[in-house]
Amino acid sequence: MEYLARFLIGGLAVSAFALLGDMLRPKTVAGLFGAAPSVALATLGIAVLQQGTGYxxxxxxxxxxxxxxLFVYSLVVCQLLVRFRWSALPATxxxxxxxxxxxxxxxxxMGSSA
Known part of the structure; x- marks a missing residue:
């Protein structure tokens, strides 16, 4: 049953975010909405159903x-690559x-409650 819920919630969320991404310009930004948000929403939906809202x-x-x-990581990688001219492997x-x-x-x- 859990796999069916993951499939349905994930599929609906992926479709919704893909539709949102299709409406955005430039298309390079649209790809951001393809997978990660939908997987996160599916995971949270299943967590609510199985473990409750606190979990x-x-x-x-x-x-x-x-x-x-991840945002801080991305900024650091960009700085190491562009400003300090590191190669990709050492920078990452x-x-x-x-x-x-x-x-x-x-x-x-911050713990588990902000």
Whole structure:
């Protein structure tokens, strides 16, 4: 039953975000709406159904902290590549440390309730 729920919720969410992405310009931005938001919504929907709203809230906070950490990671990678002229592999590996520190730091500082 869980797999059916994931399939239905994920399929509906992917379709909705794909439709939204199709309406956006430029098309390079539209791809952002293809997978990640729909998977997150499907996961939260299933968490609410199976574990309750408290658990889903905790999952939502974790997703938020992960998104902030990914944003910081992306900024660091861009700076290392463009400003400091690092090659891609060392820049991404070095930035992974930053991503981990930001993600864990937010988890420790903010906890599961903002």
């Amino acid at each position: 889903a809230a905790t999952e939502g906070y974790a997703m938020t902290w992960g998104a902030v950490a 590996i070095a930035a992974l440390v930053i991503w981990l520190l930001v993600g864990l730091g937010l988890h420790v500082l």
